[in-house]
Amino acid sequence: MGSKCFSAAAALFFLVSISPATLAQGKPEKERIRIGYSVPAAVFSIPFLASEAGLFREEGIQIEFIRTPGSLAPMVLISEDVDFSIMSAFLLIPAAVRRGGDPVMLGGFSTRFGGRVLVSRPEIRTASELRGKLVGIQRPGDAVEKMARFALQHLGLDPNKDVKFNYLGSDDVLWPALETHRVSATMISPPRTIAARRAGMNFLVNIADLNIEYQGAALTSRRSFMARHPILAFRTVRALVRGVHFFKARREETIGILGGRVHRFGIPFGAGS
Numbered sequence: 001m002g003s004k005c006f007s008a009a010a011a012l013f014f015l016v017s018i019s020p021a022t023l024a025q026g027k028p029e030k031e032r033i034r035i036g037y038s039v040p041a042a043v044f045s046i047p048f049l050a051s052e053a054g055l056f057r058e059e060g061i062q063i064e065f066i067r068t069p070g071s072l073a074p075m076v077l078i079s080e081d082v083d084f085s086i087m088s089a090f091l092l093i094p095a096a097v098r099r100g101g102d103p104v105m106l107g108g109f110s111t112r113f114g115g116r117v118l119v120s121r122p123e124i125r126t127a128s129e130l131r132g133k134l135v136g137i138q139r140p141g142d143a144v145e146k147m148a149r150f151a152l153q154h155l156g157l158d159p160n161k162d163v164k165f166n167y168l169g170s171d172d173v174l175w176p177a178l179e180t181h182r183v184s185a186t187m188i189s190p191p192r193t194i195a196a197r198r199a200g201m202n203f204l205v206n207i208a209d210l211n212i213e214y215q216g217a218a219l220t221s222r223r224s225f226m227a228r229h230p231i232l233a234f235r236t237v238r239a240l241v242r243g244v245h246f247f248k249a250r251r252e253e254t255i256g257i258l259g260g261r262v263h264r265f266g267i268p269f270g271a272g273s
Contacts, residue, residue, distance in 0.1 A: 032062040033236060036077065036085035038070035039171040039189070043115040043217045044086055045258055050243030052257045059235040069170065071139055077103055083225055084236060088143055089215035102222050106237060109217040109244075114208035116144065117193055118151040119178065120185040122200040127155035130204075134166045136174050136183035143216060144171070148187050150212055151205035 037044045047065070050056055056063045068076045073087040074095035089105060096103040124130050135152070138144045149159040157163060166183050168174060175192045177183045179199065187207070188196060197203070219240060226233040247254050 031060060032064065033084065033232065034064045034066050034082040036066045036068050036073055036082035036087075038068060038073060038087070040067075043110055043189070046109055046240060046243045046247060047086065049247055049254060049257055050239050053243065053246050053253070055239045055242045055246065056236075059239045061232070061235055061239065069139070070142055074103065077220060077222065080222075080225075083229075084219060084221045086217055087220055089218055090143065090146075092218065092220050102224055103220060104223050104226075105215075106219045106221060107240075108215050109219070111213065111215060112208065113143075113147055113150065113210065113212040113214045113216065115189045116147050116187045116207045117189070117196075117203055118148065118155075118185060118205040118207070119188050119193070119196050120202045120204055121178065121181070122202065124184055125202050127157055127204070130155070130185055131157065131162045133163060133184035134182075135163045136166045136168050136177045136186035138169060138171055138174070139167055140165075143214075144174075144187050146214075147207045150210060151187070151207055154205050154210060 035047055037047065047063075051063050051065075066076070066082050068082075068085075070087065070091065073085050074091050076082055077085040077087075078095060078099055086109070089108075092103055092105055120130060124133065135148055137148050145165065148165070152159045152163060159165075163185075166177070168177055168183075171189075174186045175188050175195065178186045178188070178196070178201065185204070193203075219237070221233065
């Protein structure tokens with residue numbers, strides 16, 4: 001995963017912070033956890049991979065995935081509708097400040113902007129042809145808008161003057177909006193990039209190529225939850241660390257597992273993006 005790998009230092013700090021006496025207590029106090037996520041994109045793949053590979057089950061954990069819009073992730077975590085959540089530090093930090101530091105980041109799956117490409121309609125091949133057109137994004141101020149602004153600036157365009165943003169509200173509608181001419185360009189992620197390439201769309205900027213530091217897709221929880229369920233928290237992090245190793249060491253099995261999760265797009269996971 002390169003720069004997108006789980007932050008080993010953060011995970012190690014968390015693991016060693018739990019005393020041997022605590023770990024010796026035995027099985028998790030709670031057998032089922034809920035993990036929140038925002039979009040079925042590659043950057044969020046490790047928890048799904050760990051689940052499908054049986055790594056949570058080996059830790060004695062039953063897992064449920066709860067999908068929530070990215071902007072609502074902090075509120076869902078604070079309200080205890082989920083036990084862990086995958087969100088950016090950009091979303092977590094204000095919530096942690098407001099809640100006295102209870103929300104906390106345990107580690108990150110990505111330390112650079114990545115997983116998105118600025119893609120335009122077939123008739124728009126250059127930056128100048130994008131000038132004055134609509135660019136589809138999710139919500140004002142979210143990570144997708146930030147990535148779109150960086151991508152447009154990389155093309156020499158002023159995001160505030162040269163294009164108009166169309167706030168569509170959900171990642172699920174970005175690709176359909178581009179496909180149906182509702183917008184002229186948008187930021188999409190794998191596996192939708194495969195469908196876009198097949199449809200003849202133009203790939204203008206891969207945000208990963210810009211190498212912009214950004215703590216996105218971080219594993220977060222609540223200090224209060226971890227205090228009540230320290231062994232469960234430990235086992236959850238360990239399952240995810242093992243998931244990263246699985247991703248990096250067992251490529252073909254990873255492709256097979258994740259391929260089953262993108263069948264609704266009608267494209268094979270391993271086809272390339």
